[in-house]
Amino acid sequence: MRQIVLDTETTGLEPEQGHRVIEIGCVELENRELTGRHYHVYINPEREVEDSAVEVHGITNEFLADKPVFRDVADDFLAFIRGAELVIHNAPFDVGFMDHEFSLLNAGYPLTREICGVTDSLVLARKKHPGQKNNLDVLCRRYGIDNSNRELHGALLDAEILAMVYLAMTGGQTALSLDEAGAGQAGGSEIERLSADRQPLPVLEASEEEVKCHREFLDRMAEKTQVVWDQRLNS
Structure with a gap:
């Protein structure tokens, strides 16, 4: 099964108020193991980033000035996620922004849920730990995952961390390390099925x-x- 763990950063909180996506980060899981494939891009939102948003992710208007606009990356992004199950923490936020970006292109792009499955890891966490805080930092502490590099939010780093949290939360798989390039290999092993035609013990x-x-x-x-x-x- 192919899964894409995804996160975005934005200019603000509401696409209905004209806010836009400024960063997309994705890492790929195949049969619950990181493949090393990822998608990462910064995007010129064609508008100002709110100061309150800069305080969260540190991405400034000056940094984004020479980055591609969404229409220039839309097809590559769509090709990377198409047909996968997306794993997103607080999925309605990110999916809402993604669908808003595609709708602005006026080119017949599909809604995210028409081409991908969507799993909200926040919903899973709330079911598993009812009545408790379940943001990404809390889940990292709960599952013993090192997020010491996460001084500010960043889409690719948060996607990598969420992948580790998701594997630990859904299957007890915690031995997962990232290499220098940001890819990783899960420490769990697949179940080995014995053939029905095998010699009897x-x-x-x-x-x-x-x-x-x-x-x-x-x-x-x-x-x-x-x-x-x-x-x-x-x-």
Whole structure:
């Protein structure tokens, strides 16, 4: 199963108020293992970034001035996520912004849920830990995941961290490390299915001498206490 763990950063909180996506970060999972493939881009939003948003992610208007606009990256982004299950923390926020960006292009782009499955890891966390805080920092502490590099929000870093949190939260898989390039390899292993046509396992019977020794051992135990195994053997 192909999954894409995704995060975005934006100019503000409401696409209905004209806010735009300024960063997209994605990492790919295949059968619950990081493949090393990722998608990452900064985007010129063609508007100002709110000061309150800059305080969260540190991405300034000056930094974004020479970055591509969304229409220039839309097709590559769409090709990367198409057909995958997206794993997103607070999915309605990111999906809402993605759909808003596609709608602005007026080119017949589909809604995200028409081409991808969507799993909201925040909903999963709330079901698993009801009545508790379930933001990404809290989940990292809960599952023992190192997020010491996360001084500011960043789409690619947050996607990498969320991948580790998601694997730990959904399957007890916590031994996952990232290499210098930001890719990683999960420490869990796949279940190995045995073929129905395999040779039967040999059954080794106890020898007469082994049965005699076991009998003598049970007799010695019976001198001190009731021996349940002895009752079962004679039943």
